[in-house]
Amino acid sequence: MNKMLITGATTIITLAGAAHAQSSVALYGLIDAGLTYTNNQITGTGGGHSNWEMTSGAVQYSRWGLRGAEVLGAGLNAIFTLESGFNLNNGQFSSSNRIFNRQAYVGLSSRDYGALTLGRQTDGMVDFVAPLSLTGTEFGGTHFAHPLDNDNLNDSFQINNSVKYLSPYFAGFKFGALYGFSNQAGGFTNNRAYSFGMSYVSGAWSVGAGYLQLNSAARTPAQLNTNGAVTDTTGSSLQGALTPTAVPLGVLASSQKTFGAGVNYTFGPAVAGFVYSHSKFAQFFQNSLSGTFQNFEGNIRYALTPAVELSGGYTYTRAGGNGGAGGIPHWNQVSAMADYRVSRRTDVYIQGVWQRVSPSGNSPLGVAWINGVTAPSSTTNQLEGAVGLRHRF
Template structure:
């Protein structure tokens, strides 16, 4: 991947002959544009209608960012990342209240001891489990997410006010931990988060596991702490949201506990994988529902040639608890073909079919493929996209 690299070389020596530290800044980004068809989509006129639309980020969210480092000597570096997501269709930020809405952190990294960073960052589920699921990779992405992205493997939200540690590679083993502060006096747990993860690579085998917990992220006697660890929203009010149309489930819940693990095995040009995740949420939506989501994903990738990659996944999701009007469960089939023009540019075609049953009176009782602007009017929904991605 070619990048614009601005490097300040150590060229000026002091009178004692000691050179100044070397530093660098990298400008990078990704643009994902597509044309998407969706059936049964609810609209303002009522009922379900087919929809043809231009979309941004069908596979990977469109973004740009700055990444930099300064060599401090003895294997120690100062590092930073500032990353902003945007909507290619209209050029707007993907978040109305943030410039660097995806990541914004600064810290220190060492070859021997790992990295310690502070700011807005990703959690252990995103870092350690998502790369083993097609929703967390370039081979599936946004629409392949588990229903409502209930386990955050598609990186629907990041953690504010966070301190994060990632270990160096220790013979294939890596570990990490994160803590996101509530930043509220007298309410230390009101909208805090913590997370950890582990991964291990042994030959063709790649294993990862992660845990994420959000505490009092919305429903507390004092109300939502809008300066806390999780505050992502595209709507005007978290407290007023009636359904998952506005925000991730965990933001609306009084608590969320998510665990996940996955494994990939590579044989020749193929990669087979399995991912399991479990999310327990208390009092999500205004109706105060509580329950669990269990996701079982089997996925497969095959490099047909150096330029053509095929991928597919099947996900079964079931719920438990007082889901209301019958406990829903989902079946989802996803497939994608990708053609690389170069290392930086590729075209793709993908599709997802989702079915939920039973519907009952639950607000979760209709199909809704992740990344689609409105749910289906029925228990079924189909999405198909043809698109182009470019990295810089």
């Protein structure tokens, strides 16, 4: 009898262990904190003043998340990700009224056929073009974004109500597509989004391309379909340059069409890259404005030692269209960063960004504003410097 009980208990423990081995949940995150100096920021009393401030996410947004998978057999897994961005300075969510504001999705993944997921997710520009740009990586991040993050390479907003497919690699190729529903009866296209992209890796070369389109009937934040595909942002937005709201400009326009492509080449301890993106905004602010932004970025990274990484980039951005009053501004931005890895999970960094905008006419975009900085400059120039500590878990 005792032998039977022992045998039965052993069987139960073995089965429980086997069942546990078929599923997993992992806690992960990143904390980025530092001090940032800006030479000029507009104040409420007018004019511009220098500013020293403690910042959260100067390079990468601070976040924590849960990632899980369950093995279903035949190479098929059930997967999920729940990811929350937060401000380390005060402990608040980086996006109001959202616990998992960065990502929240569930789906199925197959080693042979790719992954199909549903929820709040990133678009094709973030997935395929951003990794080739310094702003989309740990080697530059938030402040290195193209002016006002007009192409979303810094992942300033995510897509709600989205269905997304990502393929596995086929001889170095990978592709994906996403559709974000408006969730509005009688307004199928009112604040919807769709996106796609591809990448190719071969030896020292990596290339990628992506496309993102937003459609909306809103012209002011009050008219926005707040259940639609894009409703908030965790960082700066083009809309923020013109009015004090966190709603991306693309959902206050009849359409935003953004496409981009990039290439990286690795040689020895260095990686050199070039990224081009183009964003077109149609009929925003009571149909009075329209415009385009073209971004040209050259970047390089160099591993000085296994622990020290240097990176730098130059971005030229040209705006077109009526820009508010016939103005066609253009931007020059120079960025540099040095990073020292203390351990596998912890590093310290120092970085700086200088931006100059050359306005034409009376464009409302005629002042400099480095992405992630609290307020724009009162002039056409702005300089930012940051030193910080980053820890991953």
